[in-house]
Amino acid sequence: MTPVIEANGLSVVFGKGAAAHRVLDSVSFRVGRNEVFGLVGESGCGKSTLLNCLSGLQRNWEGELRIDGAPLARRRSKACFRRTQMVFQDPYDSLHPRHTVNSILREPLSIHRLGDVDARIRGALSEVGLGPEFRFRYPHQLSGGQRQRVAIARALILDPEILLLDEPTSALDVSVQAEILNLLLDIREKGRITYVLVSHNLGVVAHMCNRIAVLHGGVLVEELVPDQLREHTPQHPYTRRLLDANLGYDRGKAHRMLQGAESGG
Ligand SMILES: Nc1ncnc2c1ncn2[C@@H]1O[C@H](COP(=O)(O)OP(=O)(O)OP(=O)(O)O)[C@@H](O)[C@H]1O
Numbered sequence: 716m717t718p719v720i721e722a723n724g725l726s727v728v729f730g731k732g733a734a735a736h737r738v739l740d741s742v743s744f745r746v747g748r749n750e751v752f753g754l755v756g757e758s759g760c761g762k763s764t765l766l767n768c769l770s771g772l773q774r775n776w777e778g779e780l781r782i783d784g785a786p787l788a789r790r791r792s793k794a795c796f797r798r799t800q801m802v803f804q805d806p807y808d809s810l811h812p813r814h815t816v817n818s819i820l821r822e823p824l825s826i827h828r829l830g831d832v833d834a835r836i837r838g839a840l841s842e843v844g845l846g847p848e849f850r851f852r853y854p855h856q857l858s859g860g861q862r863q864r865v866a867i868a869r870a871l872i873l874d875p876e877i878l879l880l881d882e883p884t885s886a887l888d889v890s891v892q893a894e895i896l897n898l899l900l901d902i903r904e905k906g907r908i909t910y911v912l913v914s915h916n917l918g919v920v921a922h923m924c925n926r927i928a929v930l931h932g933g934v935l936v937e938e939l940v941p942d943q944l945r946e947h948t949p950q951h952p953y954t955r956r957l958l959d960a961n962l963g964y965d966r967g968k969a970h971r972m973l974q975g976a977e978s979g980g
């Protein structure tokens with residue numbers, strides 16, 4: 716089957732001459748439809764840059780990117796932007812403070828000239844578990860978790876094929892993190908959507924992802940399945956160091972947190 720996302724020799728260099736800094740170095744991977752593909756690695760290894768290449772925010776990449784088999788141009792059409800949506804780490808930053816939830820959700824619809832505005836807004840709110848009473852509130856009238864739900868609704872309202880999640884829960888309280896992660900898993904179960912998830916929390920990544928790519932200094936050093944994370948059996952020495960350094964990895968804790976949220980605890 717054609718992968719939904721395919722990267723072949725993807726490289727990004729920032730700066731010129733002596734100041735040139737290769738942030739992604741010939742990264743190749745494939746993501747199948749409805750997969751959750753994790754990206755881990757220490758700060759500065761190029762995770763957000765990689766998501767930005769996929770979302771179209773970053774244009775100075777080299778190599779090849781394909782969505783559904785079709786090569787991506789560096790400059791994208793509006794229709795192409797619509798297919799890949801992004802959810803950022805901090806819902807306090809990503810939602811306009813003086814816009815109501817309604818206008819936040821309406822904006823992408825008007826950019827992409829989509830009709831059925833009312834039904835789409837109600838549908839998107841309900842998909843993220845927010846009732847109609849939230850529709851005319853401002854971000855400061857919402858909790859952190861509710862704000863992140865609005866950010867997810869804003870991405871989903873365009874019915875994208877791919878959701879790029881850059882640390883979507885790390886700005887949230889632990890109990891709320893579990894709620895949002897479980898919401899994302901529920902949304903994925905319903906549809907054909909594909910996720911690329913960046914997280915520093917290896918427990919979260921092991922719980923959420925089908926496969927996990929380890930980036931080190933812009934190089935994809937290894938791809939893992941969750942069991943290799945759980946059982947601490949990676950092949951590459953860097954991944955072993957990453958696991959040993961723990962980086963918030965406590966599978967038992969992550970599992971309990973997610974189970975607790977599922978049972979409403
Ligand atoms: N627009 C830019 N211009 C120049 N350098 C950049 C730019 N964006 C990112 N970088 C550099 O690229 C490297 C990778 O950054 P990136 O944000 O992708 O890391 P990251 O893995 O997401 O880190 P974190 O986990 O801290 O979010 C960093 O050294 C960063 O300083």
Ligand SMILES: [Mg+2]
Pocket residue numbers: 762763764881
């Ligand atoms: Mg980042």
